[in-house]
Amino acid sequence: MTKRGGTEVFRITGARQGLADDVRGRQRRYVISMTVRTLSVIAAAVLWNIERHVAFVALALGILLPYVAVVIANAGRESTPSLPSTFVPTPARPAIEAPNLKKSSDQS
Known part of the structure; x- marks a missing residue:
């Protein structure tokens, strides 16, 4: 997205999660x-x-849980979610024409 002056504009909704937050979530x-593995053993x-x-x-x-835990913990920053566009084009519809009204004197 660009503005008139040629500067690039970013939407905050498209920003990734911070690296520190991502690492904290993985940990x-x-x-x-x-913990679940230890309790199960x-x-x-x-x-x-x-x-x-x-x-x-x-x-x-x-x-089995250590393998699953590593896969889950490593799932993260590889793919960014695709956000929907804020502009949805609507198909052009033909204008509605006014009905052809005749005067009552013309009908006689």
Whole structure:
């Protein structure tokens, strides 16, 4: 977008999230995922002799979650969302013509 003077104009809605905020969000997602992983491994150890089926599910979650956590944590600044244009062109419609009204004296 350019103005009349040739200077470039930016829309604030198209700005990316700041780098510090992006890194903080990634770290938060990773820590939450690793906390869930740790709790699932502990649950697998506690439930091993009590409920073996649940322990297997918790152990599988503990094994698979690090990969998922890294993928989720690394998802970030690669793609920017496409914002809709603020100008939506409307198709040109033909003008409505006035009806042809005849005078009552012309009709006789």
